[in-house]
Amino acid sequence: MEQSSSCLIFLLIFCSSLSLVNSQEDSCENQISGLGFNFDTTSLKCFPVWDVQNFILRFTKASTDKWYFVLSYPYGINSWAAIGFSSDGKMVGSSALAVWVARPGVGGTQPYYLGGTSENEVDPNGSKLTFHNRSFKSIGTSRVYLSFVLETSAPEPYLLYAIGPKGSFPSQDNPTLSKHIDKVSTTMDYDKGTTSKSLTLKLKRSHGVLNIAGWSILMIIGAIIARHCKQWDPIWFYLHASIQTIGFVTGIVGILCGLALRKKISGSVTNHKNIGILIFVLGVLQVIALVLRPGKESKIRKYWNWYHRCLGCILIAFAVVNTLYGLHLGGEGSKWFAGYGTAVALLVIIAVILEIRKWMISKRSSPQHQVEHPIIPVPSHIPPLSSGSQSLVCPPWLKFLLAME
The missing domain is CATH 1.20.120.1770 (Four Helix Bundle (Hemerythrin (Met), subunit A))
Structure with a gap:
């Protein structure tokens, strides 16, 4: 009996661990209805929109002029993350919503209008879109979920995603957004439910x-x-x-x-x-x-x-x-x-190695580095070498001269 109870407890812990891992990693197969969002998430369409940074977007059309969105990204980026809506795929002129979590449960959200490429042209009060019911949920130190309601008949077809430098967190008192370190632009067909990287x-x-x-x-x-x-x-x-x-x-x-x-x-x-x-x-x-x-x-x-x-x-x-x-x-x-x-x-x-090799070869082949053999004059009194049965006698100095040749 005790053994059966132990096995049951182990099985429950194992299943809970798998569920926790799935929720930490997140994928479109996971259900997020239990995270306590401000709207129903059971009918959300799901798309991996930025594979490099593991961004996942879920959305659905709630009514003729209301859309639900949930953006999921890894907590480990340790900075702000943002989603933007653009009519032409350009960052300048788009409206965006940024979220940051400095530590589990502590963070914020802020809409922005991207009027230019410099920090002072990113206006925290000029967004052309109204992001209702915006909130964030952090699952420990694994995932962050940004949810919001967009009131429009048709969202812009180009979606932009960006992250900031490590340790960069705006605040409600100072919502200045530091320049992004990475970004991506995608297109979204809301009717067909398809997404692709922008041209x-x-x-x-x-x-x-x-x-x-x-x-x-x-x-x-x-x-x-x-x-x-x-x-x-x-x-x-x-x-x-x-x-x-x-x-x-x-x-x-x-x-x-x-x-x-x-x-x-x-x-x-x-x-x-x-x-x-x-x-x-x-x-x-x-x-x-x-x-x-x-x-x-x-x-x-x-x-x-x-x-x-x-x-x-x-x-x-x-x-x-x-x-x-x-x-x-x-x-x-x-x-x-x-x-x-x-x-x-x-x-x-x-190129440097080959240049050094070329210089060394050129130096060895230069005239001043070539070995000059001394010319030894041959004395005029060298006796003729006889042939026949008598063996040839060669003086030592002549052997040296012949060797030099």
Whole structure:
């Protein structure tokens, strides 16, 4: 009897533990009706909207002009989180609702109007939307649930999500919102109940990846081949020309994505765009230089080599700087900076190692470092060497001379 009771208690504890784990991790299979929200949550549609940060959105249409929303995110972000509604996918001009939990059960919510990209343009009193019955629930130190009622016939089709820097918590007395460190934009079809990443985000990522691969990575690899692989002539030239051509074409496609993206985003990117135009011009000049390359015996070949190398180095330098600046403007997280920085650093290390090797080979092959064998004069009284059955007698000094030969 006691053994059966022990097994029953263990089973109950085990089931409770599983339930607790599920509630901590959260998924669209979990029911949240027992968390005590201000409205009925049994009919909410559920969508994972930000996989990287594990954001889950639940919503339903309660009436012709009333919508229920519940946003769930990990407590461990240790900062504020926000959901915004935009008509065009842009952060500027949207209305958002932020929530923060400094410690379990202690936090707040605040609507904002995003009038610009700086902190003083984020107005805590200018939201164009009214978020009724807003509240938050924290499940220990695992999940935070933000609930609110939106009174509108049709919510905006673009939903924005963002998180702030670690340890950043607004307050009711000082609701200033620090600049986000990561964000994502999605589109929502409320009638069909489908969600997807917005075209703006796809264009932004395509613009960044193509330009990084074309103007930075491939151009650097092509330059390294031209500098250190000339012993494999003419393979090095065709490889160098092919890689640089692929990089040039990839970079142009990246620029076209950037021009399309410029029409869909707000904010000033003039400097980034101007540097991109300069990089494009330098790339065109390199292509023209390749077409007009003089022959090896030409007197101006030396000056052409100087021009081609210097222009290539300037192009790569501007490409690296503009890439870092573009990642900053795009608000990309540290993972993008770390990934790009690691790739460039690795290529630079390879280039430095090859440069040191080239210098050492050049130093060993220079005339002043070559060993000069002393010339030993042969005395005129060397006796002739006889042949036949008599063995040849070779003086020691002659053996040395023959060895030197």
